[in-house]
Amino acid sequence: MQGNLSAWLVKHALIHRSLGFDYQGIETLQIKLGDWHSIVVIYMYMVTIISAPNVPMIIEYEVCIKVFSPRKDPRIPSVFWVWKSVDFQERESYDMLGISYDNHPRLKRILMPESWIGWPLRKDYIAPNFYEIQDAH
CATH class of the missing domain: 3.90.1070 (Hypothetical Protein Ta0175; Chain: A, domain 2)
Incomplete structure (x- = not known):
């Protein structure tokens, strides 16, 4: 059908x-x-x-x-210029899965710190053995 x-x-x-x-x-x-x-x-x-x-x-x-897209270098053309509301969805999938969106105006991490290494929601992600807690007092 x-x-x-x-x-x-x-x-x-x-x-x-x-x-x-x-x-x-x-x-x-x-x-x-x-x-x-x-x-x-x-x-x-x-x-x-x-x-x-x-x-x-x-x-x-x-x-x-x-x-x-290929796992090694996942790249997809951004649709930000068609739908402005996709901004955060593209940034979130970049942050969590490492998918790069070509021509996105401000593709950067929004949930993880900029210094975070890796993509936490990928199946091949290895979680670190420690977490640094800053300003926890």
Whole structure:
């Protein structure tokens, strides 16, 4: 079964892989890393058209887009310039997982200190044997 975005991408010959629907019925697609930014812009366009002010009812449209990047140097183009609200989500995944977002205006740690070594939520992360407590009194 194909969802709305998948059908639109097929119609326009954009390569993707449908991963089906999750338990809530949300369409899940896998796209190539190089197509990430284009798909986001297309999705934004589709949502804008669907939720135009002259439409008499509110239409909710959700989709889960998955992009895979290499573990050694995970880099994804930032979508900050499409959605400003993604700022903290990109910074958090950088801070916790080490995913770098190309062209993000201020990609830096927001949860861990700047001096922290490693990416705490990665499966290969080795927790230090000690924690330095500063100003704990």
